[in-house]
Amino acid sequence: MDEPVIVQPKPYHVTVEAGKRYLWCSCGLSKTQPFCDQSHVGTTFRPVLYTATDTRSMLFCGCKHTREQPFCDGSHNNLVDEYITDDRPREVLLAQTDVAPFDEAGKALLDGGCFVRRHDQLQWVTRGGLSMAPIISGSDGAEFIAQSAVKLEVGKSEVFSAGEAEVVLFCLAGEGMVTISGKEFPLRPNGGALIRKGEAFRITGDNNASEPLHLLMTLCPGDTSLDIIDSMPDHFDTRYAERTAIYDESSRKAMADRFYQVLIGEGTGSDEVSQFIGEVPQSKAAPHRHLYEEAIVILSGHGTLWTETLRAPVRAGDLIFLPARQEHSLECESPAGMMLAGHFYPAGEPNINY
Numbered sequence: 001m002d003e004p005v006i007v008q009p010k011p012y013h014v015t016v017e018a019g020k021r022y023l024w025c026s027c028g029l030s031k032t033q034p035f036c037d038q039s040h041v042g043t044t045f046r047p048v049l050y051t052a053t054d055t056r057s058m059l060f061c062g063c064k065h066t067r068e069q070p071f072c073d074g075s076h077n078n079l080v081d082e083y084i085t086d087d088r089p090r091e092v093l094l095a096q097t098d099v100a101p102f103d104e105a106g107k108a109l110l111d112g113g114c115f116v117r118r119h120d121q122l123q124w125v126t127r128g129g130l131s132m133a134p135i136i137s138g139s140d141g142a143e144f145i146a147q148s149a150v151k152l153e154v155g156k157s158e159v160f161s162a163g164e165a166e167v168v169l170f171c172l173a174g175e176g177m178v179t180i181s182g183k184e185f186p187l188r189p190n191g192g193a194l195i196r197k198g199e200a201f202r203i204t205g206d207n208n209a210s211e212p213l214h215l216l217m218t219l220c221p222g223d224t225s226l227d228i229i230d231s232m233p234d235h236f237d238t239r240y241a242e243r244t245a246i247y248d249e250s251s252r253k254a255m256a257d258r259f260y261q262v263l264i265g266e267g268t269g270s271d272e273v274s275q276f277i278g279e280v281p282q283s284k285a286a287p288h289r290h291l292y293e294e295a296i297v298i299l300s301g302h303g304t305l306w307t308e309t310l311r312a313p314v315r316a317g318d319l320i321f322l323p324a325r326q327e328h329s330l331e332c333e334s335p336a337g338m339m340l341a342g343h344f345y346p347a348g349e350p351n352i353n354y
Helices: 091-095
Strands: 014-015 021-022 046-050 056-060 108-111 115-117 125-127 128-137 146-152 159-161 165-171 177-178 183-187 191-195 199-204 213-218 228-230 244-245 253-255 256-265 274-280 293-300 302-306 311-316 317-321 329-332 338-345
Touching: 128 317, 146 199, 165 293, 165 338, 177 191, 183 191, 183 244, 191 256, 199 213, 213 338, 244 256
Parallel strands: none
Antiparallel strands: 014 056, 021 046, 108 115, 115 317, 125 128, 128 146, 146 213, 159 199, 159 228, 165 191, 165 213, 177 183, 177 199, 191 244, 253 256, 256 274, 274 338, 293 317, 293 338, 302 311, 302 329
């Protein structure tokens, strides 16, 4: 055997127990997947030992091509030319689901606490020189992340601190600057910025820009308060000098016929949350789940968000909340495809699901 047997494209969801040892099958021949039954004997493959440090859910690789043995790293997405789609007839899907209605506040609630929120129906308040509108909070069932929309017409905001939470910004429109504990960084459309734990920040709009600065602000952990402080401290964490990133086609990664680019994540100093941009062709993804809690904004295109028994239309500007382990499928109905941006906890790669 030169290559392992692909047992299944998706990983195996396993709840491991603290202190227990697990032998992951690397050859794909075992009848007790994802773990070894000695079927590798006589081949060059060897099982991989993992000892669990705590009790939690983990995803063990099922395609056997991961570079992060024994865990899934999304490699299964590139073993096929097309991303795994839902091949059930549409009439069956429609018969199995109902349309989730939007309430007066522009929120459609789907299965398991998943919801879609209309951006044009957000409720805005003014605080610290910013117009802010909550999108996701603990009252919506979110455990780890909180998200708000932010606008700044002109000038600059007061100085904010989130204490021991990370703050991640995503620029939807306009131009400006974020000052992070004394260091200045540009804000541009389809770009992100990270404020690390313990740092403070101020947002400044570009008075010459053609439209107001419009951001998404994500806090993690989400139960942390955002405080206004008297002055800008000078304690920028110099271990992570680069705090902004912008969408760049040359930097994107492939997931079969889909693409994504991580803007903010573990490699850029984020301990808690990852931020990415994704490109989806006209298609309906097969129903799947993530171990992470996720917030998505549709940047372009339109389609439908499906859960087990409900569905809701989505369009550019809409905001989606997906609780961890909630089954869902996002369908792109636009011939030109769909662009989206997402934030999720815990930090990692957005191409891993089960």
